[in-house]
Amino acid sequence: MQVMDRIKEEEKATAVGMSPVARRVVFVTGGMGGIGSAICRRLALAGHTIVAGCLPGYERKEEWLGAMRKDGIKVHAAEGDVANFESCASMFHNVRSIVGNVDILVNNAGITRDSLFKRMSERDWIDVISTNLNSVFNVTRQVVDGMTERGWGRIVNISSVNAIKGQFGQTNYSAAKAGMAGFSKALAQEVVKKGVTVNTVSPGYVETDLVMAIRAEVRAQIVASIPMGRLAKPEEIAAVVAFLVSEEAGYITGANISVNGGMHMM
Amino acid sequence: MAKKVAVVTGGMGGLGESITTKMADAGYQVVVTYSPSNTKYKSWLDEMKGKGYAFAAYPVDVVSFEDCGAKCAQIQKECGNIDILVNNAGITRDMTFKKMTKNDWDAVMHTNLDSCFNMTKQVMDGMVERNWGRVINVASVNGQKGAFGQTNYSAAKAGIHGFTKALALEVAKKGVTINTISPGYIGTKMVTAIPKEILDSKILPQIPVGRLGNPEEIAGLIIYLCSEEAAFVTGANISINGGQHMY
Secondary structure (H helix, E strand, O other), X not given: OOHHHHHHHHHHHHHOOOOOOOOOEEEEOOOOOHHHHHHHHHHHHOOOEEEEEEOOOOOOHHHHHHHHHHOOOOEEEEEOOOOOHHHHHHHHHHHHHHHOOOOEEEXXXXXXXOXXXXXXXXXXXXXXXXXXXXXXXXXXXXXXXXXXXXOOEEEEEEOOHHHHHOOOOOHXXXXXXXXXXXXXXXXXXXXXXXXEEEXXXXXXXXXXXXXXXXXXXXXXXXXXXXXXXXXXXXXXXXXXXXXXXXXXXXXXXXOEEEXXXXXXOO | OOOOEEEEOOOOOHHXXXXXXXXXXXXXXXXXXXXXXXXXXXXXXXXXXXXXXXXXXXXXXXXXXXXXXXXXXXXXXXXXXXXXXXXXXOOOOOEOOOOOXXXXXXXXXXXXXXXXXXXXXXXXXXHHHHOOEEEEEEOOHHHHHOOOOEHHHHHHHHHHHHHHHHHHHHHHHHOEEEEEEEEOOEOOHHHHOOOHHHHHHHHHHXXXXXXXXXXXXXXHHHHHHHOHHHOOOOOOEEEEOOOOOOO
């Protein structure tokens, strides 16, 4: 189908409240976290098949799957360590055997090990670079050949406002998240003629458990630094991702979309 | 006044040689580090000596945190406190993502990005205590715009600037500046070895200025960033690419 035909069909479908014509297989790394859950829900509502990745033995997996089921959202779970290449290879081997080829990949898994550079250990550096940046290689490697062969694919890398502006206490995180954007732009060029787009989304502070666990007065300071005067809802991040993986967004590639309430503009 | 001590990693390479010689001309005491696998270091040092440059040189494996620690301690003992660090060492392992191996990825991440942590970590406390320091991280236009066949290199070089900005914030009140420079195509031996017809038909047309950069122009920018006049420049990413990519 030509690009315009696909867009028109999708317009028609969404106009009557139907799910999109093309149902895709989506893989979301870190899919059970705050932003990851919202992305899974949003893309499931769009009619896609969802696989949420989590660490092997993740203790809240069943609880999370139960909560999704309770809301009528059907998702699969896959266990693997995104910091480990072999673990990713075997995880995607399993995923393919259960749901088929992955068409949409959201690289969302990430950790923080915040500390001043003065006190940062080599371990703090390596852990964050491995989980947040090397993971993008480890995971994307498993799915991109299939996408180019089939002539359709979407890769969305979840970075951070702190990659764009730098953050005190986050030399490791800022480096890893900025690296993601470099990767996105290079890969976007390589697959640009194969129907595969690669983009970066850079959220600001989002109302996740992680952020809500910050002491109220510190959180108030953060909110005061955001021109919009509030945190983002995880659903607002999920909505950008949903747009980027749609047919309509087929011309957007190598872009880095800020979703930060005006916190940092460039 | 004692000369300021500047350590330049990858100081014997195409860019490195210009940086080291021009910084020496500008009055810095330049310490060169080179890869332990570099077998030509002796002839390079002799050649430099012939031109009147007596560089202290140390083999440093920038991929190894321990080796960086040991060698920086040795440098400080033998040459004095390190006031300026130019993180210039870098490698390429170009390959389309389709063909790129995990080793290609890891090698570039370690040498180009982790090295900035490994080296900067050794010198930052001293700079902060003495209330003066300059760190210049050499990235690339391809970190800014992305390059076909360089997912690893683009990721590492873009990562460098994230590191720069975060660290710049942490030490902004301590007289230490951290900046990134992003060179475009520079006329190093590596680039001038490209056949002339490819340079003329493929590379030069992308560069509005219509020529390659001179290594001396990169060195000049670094010397400016090291100066007192540049004390208000921190967390910046300065493009030096002849207009090839603007944003």
